[in-house]
Amino acid sequence: xxxxxxxxxxxxxxxxxxxxxxxxxxxxxxxxxxxxxxxxxxxxxxxxxxxxxxxxxxxxxxxxxxxxxxxxxxxxxxxxxxxxxxxxxxxxxxxxxxxxxxxxxxxxxxxxxxxxxxxxxxxxxxxxxxxxxxxxxxxxxxxxxxxxxxxxxxxxxxxxxxxxxxxxxxxxxxxxxxxxxxxxxxxxxxxxxxxxxxxxxxxxxxxxxxxxxxxxxxxxxxxxxxxxxxxxxxxxxxxxxxxxxxxxxxxxxxxxxxxxxxx
Ligand SMILES: *[C@@H]1O[C@H](CO)[C@@H](O)[C@H](O)[C@H]1NC(C)=O
Ligand SMILES: *[C@@H]1O[C@H](CO)[C@@H](O)[C@H](O)[C@H]1NC(C)=O
Ligand SMILES: *[C@@H]1O[C@H](CO)[C@@H](O)[C@H](O)[C@H]1NC(C)=O
Numbered sequence: 496x497x498x499x500x501x502x503x504x505x506x507x508x509x510x511x512x513x514x515x516x517x518x519x520x521x522x523x524x525x526x527x528x529x530x531x532x533x534x535x536x537x538x539x540x541x542x543x544x545x546x547x548x549x550x551x552x553x554x555x556x557x558x559x560x561x562x563x564x565x566x567x568x569x570x571x572x573x574x575x576x577x578x579x580x581x582x583x584x585x586x587x588x589x590x591x592x593x594x595x596x597x598x599x600x601x602x603x604x605x606x607x608x609x610x611x612x613x614x615x616x617x618x619x620x621x622x623x624x625x626x627x628x629x630x631x632x633x634x635x636x637x638x639x640x641x642x643x644x645x646x647x648x649x650x651x652x653x654x655x656x657x658x659x660x661x662x663x664x665x666x667x668x669x670x671x672x673x674x675x676x677x678x679x680x681x682x683x684x685x686x687x688x689x690x691x692x693x694x695x696x697x698x699x700x701x702x703x704x705x706x707x708x709x710x711x712x713x714x715x716x717x718x719x720x721x722x723x724x725x726x727x728x729x730x731x732x733x734x735x736x737x738x739x740x741x742x743x744x745x746x747x748x749x750x751x752x753x754x755x756x757x758x
Pocket of ligand 1: 559560561562563599600601
C-alpha cells in the first residue's frame, strides 16, 4: 500500500528560547519550552547512504530498539540521498516501504517520561497514491511493547500508542490506541472503532507531495489519579493543526512514555 515514504527523523526535547515567527509558525524550541520540556535527544544518522542490510544493522545498533531488533520490514529501509534537495531536510534520509520498530528513549536517572515531543520531517513522492490510508511514526508507552497496534486494544495498564495516519485524499489525523471514557466517541472530533484505534481530528491538516514537511507531536499523559486529562497537540510545518484535551491513556501510575513508534 505504501510505495515510497522518506523520513528524516530527529527528536527534540529542547531548552528554553523564546521567539515566534510569522504566519502562526512556532519554532520547535518554543513549543518545547511552552510544555516545560527540558531534555532532548537526536537519533543518529549515518554520514553516507546505506542499502537495506547496512541500514537495518545501523538502526538495530544505534536506535535503542525495544527487544534489540526491528520487528518487521528491515529489508524495506535504506538511507538514501535527499530526493528533494530544494526543500532541504536536515541529516540523512531513510526510505521506507513498510517497517516497524520501537526506539526507546531512556532517562539517565531512572525517572519516567510523562510528556514527550517528537519531531521529524517526511516527504512523499510527487506521484504518491494515497489509496485508503497508511500509518506514520508517533509515540508509544506503557510496559507492554507488543499490543496497542493491529487491533490489540489498551486496557489502561498495558500500553498506548499515538501514531499518525494519512487517509484518502491525503487527510491527516492522529491514530490512537487509548481509552475512550466519558462518551468521548460521541464527540465529532473522534472516530472510534471498537476493533482498532481511534481517529482524532481526521482532516485537520493535509499531507503534501514532492517536498519535505515537518511533523511535531506532543503527548502528555493523564494524571495518575487517574483522571482523563491527557493532551495531544500536533503541529504541521510548525503551525498547530490539532489539539485534544481530556484524553485517557492510563489508569495506573507505573506507566510512562517510552519513545518513537515507527510503524
Ligand atoms: C533503553 O532501555 C532499554 C530497555 O531497558 C534497552 O533495551 C535499551 O538498550 C536502552 N537504550 C539505551 C540507549 O540505553
Ligand atoms: C498482548 O501481546 C501479547 C504478546 O504478543 C499477546 O499474547 C496478547 O494476547 C496481547 N493482548 C491483547 C489484549 O491483545
Ligand atoms: C491488560 O493487558 C495486559 C496484556 O497487555 C494483561 O497482562 C493485563 O492483565 C490486562 N489487565 C487488565 C486489567 O485487563
